Amino acid sequence: DQQVKQNSPSLSVQEGRISILNCDYTNSMFDYFLWYKKYPAEGPTFLISISSIKDKNEDGRFTVFLNKSAKHLSLHIVPSQPGDSAVYFCAASASAGGTSYGKLTFGQGTILTVHP
Amino acid sequence: KAGVTQTPRYLIKTRGQQVTLSCSPISGHRSVSWYQQTPGQGLQFLFEYFSETQRNKGNFPGRFSGRQFSNSRSEMNVSTLELGDSALYLCASSWTGRNGGELFFGEGSRLTVL
Numbered sequence: 001d002q003q004v005k006q007n008s009p010s011l012s013v014q015e016g017r018i019s020i021l022n023c024d025y026t027n028s029m030f031d032y033f034l035w036y037k038k039y040p041a042e043g044p045t046f047l048i049s050i051s052s053i054k055d056k057n058e059d060g061r062f063t064v065f066l067n068k069s070a071k072h073l074s075l076h077i078v079p080s081q082p083g084d085s086a087v088y089f090c091a092a093s094a095s096a097g098g099t100s101y102g103k104l105t106f107g108q109g110t111i112l113t114v115h116p
Numbered sequence: 117k118a119g120v121t122q123t124p125r126y127l128i129k130t131r132g133q134q135v136t137l138s139c140s141p142i143s144g145h146r147s148v149s150w151y152q153q154t155p156g157q158g159l160q161f162l163f164e165y166f167s168e169t170q171r172n173k174g175n176f177p178g179r180f181s182g183r184q185f186s187n188s189r190s191e192m193n194v195s196t197l198e199l200g201d202s203a204l205y206l207c208a209s210s211w212t213g214r215n216g217g218e219l220f221f222g223e224g225s226r227l228t229v230l
Binding site: 034046104 | 149158159165221
């Protein structure tokens, strides 16, 4: 049972354009969502997060949007740069019941390629 | 400040053997989590330790175990290795392990079981 899904295995965009990465979740208990970026042979690096009490969070070129009714979140990167080429993971956690300690549920990842 | 350090980075074992992986968290971080990454299953949560106590556990068999020391360093052990245990094992640390604080990951220990 995959509770966090990233349905697009890959995405290719031109430098300077917008990259939109999507993520869907099924567990209504999730109340905190994060995006991580991963380069080959490195561990995931935190990018941006959003609490379920918000619907948008911005940090520089990165913006995360959360649509709770649709159980959907997206990461927008504007403008995209070749250095953004990496695997992007969506992750979620649920704070209720003490099950959140150190536990993130990850999607399968989307490979983003930004062409110069 | 120094990041999360995992050792060894690469190792090869044979079926039936056991393996111990080590993780040193970021200074001051008291929560250490372990994850397994495989091509088929993605990133899956193994367990989390805080102040030498396991507070949370994922759905892995008892062959997978861990511990945390008083200096917050952590080890995980896999006994009676199976071919399917071949994976990248990632350690992550945070201040408390609760919501609101992102996890900081190490570069991982890549285990190959032959």
